[in-house]
Amino acid sequence: MSRVCSRFPCEANMSGGQEDDYWPLSGKPFFDMILSKSHVHPRYNLFIPSRMHPLLPSQDTRAVLAYKDKTWDVMLFTKGKRFDYSWRQFVDDNHLKTGDACVFELVECLSTKVTFKVQILRGDFPADLLAKVSGETAGAPIVIE
Template sequence: MEQDSHSAFNTSPVSNTEHDLESEEFWTLSGKKPFFDIILTKSHINPRYLLTLPAKIQPVLPSLATPAVLTYGGKEWNLTYRGSNASCKKLDGSWQNFVDDNNLKIGDACVFELDESSCKKLVFRVQILRGDIPPELHSKIVGESSDSPIVIE
């Protein structure tokens, strides 16, 4: 018996365009490229819009200001990586454009895979994982930095 491509588990066909978009948004990390992940907190998405890069990725990044590009869903966002401060390497305020354009919220997670790294340019491929935190727990979230994590009892 020939199986119909529209079974109970597949109610609508996926177009090539939709499939291509899905593969751009989510992929298996190879382990060969450096990456880091962040669960977004107040400081990442509110008026401060701070994105300090974790210590584990810093050794492979330049120690100077460098143009950076975030790619997600076939689009690109241009930012500046601020690497001159040895204790606080971060992305500049242009991070806000990425946050706003992708409707990021507290509790969402981003995985940043380093595709290109030189003194002239950094390129990160980003995966966004939605993690809606129920509104009744928002008051319990401290999580303004990696030193002050989100704690839910």
């Protein structure tokens, strides 16, 4: 028997369509990931954390990644709950690199389709703040004055 996780009704604007790059989470389940080398090249592997597994379909399912006003189709594989290689297109289109972070909010979950609204947090430190930075180690954290 396949499980249907339709607890999360479809939102009218899942694409993010927001003017800002960041917005408050809606209270729906989410996971975040700081991207490492294996997430962004050459393997393009992204495994979903195990705490999210009970919320996801028990069979391979189409997944939609929504960021700003665009969407990307990927497959969510049952084994290991990971995205297929088409995750690479999302990475490339959004110029993701090691050190960037993504927040994946589960906004729709059906047996036939799962939709994640994605926020991207760049790992780059803003150039205009570099002059104000002091500290660079765990023992001496970065302080912006």
